[in-house]
Amino acid sequence: MKRKLLNKELNRLDVKAFKDAPKTPLILVLENIRSLHNIGSVFRTADAFLLEKIYLCGITATPPHKDIRKTALGATESVTWEYEKDSLSLINRIKKTHHCMAVEQAEGAERLDTFIPLPDKPYVFVFGNEVKGVSQEVVNACDGVLEIPQLGTKHSLNIAVSAGVVVWDFWTKLNRQKKMF
Template sequence: MRKLTHDQIALKRAKPENISSVKKLPVYVLLNSIRSSYNVGSIFRTSDGAMIEKLYLCGYTPHPPINGDHSGNKEVLKTALGATESVKWEYVKDPKEVIKKMKADGIKVCALELTDKSFPYYELKKDIFPICLVVGNEISGVSQEILDMCDYSIEIPQYGIKQSLNVAVAYGIAIFEMRKIFDLNV
């Protein structure tokens, strides 16, 4: 076993000029009121790694600068390491607008949240695609108002004392499971 160099790794990666032709994972992700710009940047990087369809930043979720407006959060850019250029994204203040649009387009909406009806993330089936995954606030999670609009919810079983994971870590687990399900059933 020999570690690959950055040049060797780059040979296997999509190029920025070809990003529009890369087969995307048919998953839209809605981040609602994430507090930490570092979590948002990390989610951008993970979204690039899984090559999702689109990321929606909602509520008070920090976002990169928009069209020359430099009021966006520079920490998002720093942590994202360029993924804001390879992942389609949009800031929409009201998450309900995004959910209504998804449903109008026939896309099921799934919360990443512990609920009385949630099931383990690894039990998702291939017929879920396309899907919109809703990820909530680091402390309060996905609000009941948003949960009421979701078709179902998935959870990551917890075995320790804390009963929760960092939001960016939880997202990474869920999105790569979705990538695996999609890739195995294409």
């Protein structure tokens, strides 16, 4: 039988240690996300994988908000975040230093399962509105598009689930590459 670990046995970082820790070279952009619970969940994912930053764009709500806090469980304090009204201007600015990819279903999209991150390049992944997805103008401005393969009857995953899947995949592949070199 396996005994579940107590929270105090997990050796988690405190906020200061998190801020000082080396970050995974990944920024998330949330474009026009309506659900405060989705926003909070993405903050928790960003905390779990030591991501560089989150940009909240357009109608995406910002902390502090009780419904974001409810799912973020303190991650809004550890993860660096910034609000930018115009996601297109942000992408045009940030792609000078980062490889920007929309997470979307689009012609010519690269399947997540075949995606190999460049080891020496920081990335930005853009996640869009729960109904409309990433805006076409932002898709056009990005360096590429990642698509999560799906086999069922639904056309999409929840944005928080998508972020978890994509971030886990990126983190795993990046760390596997580091071990190879």
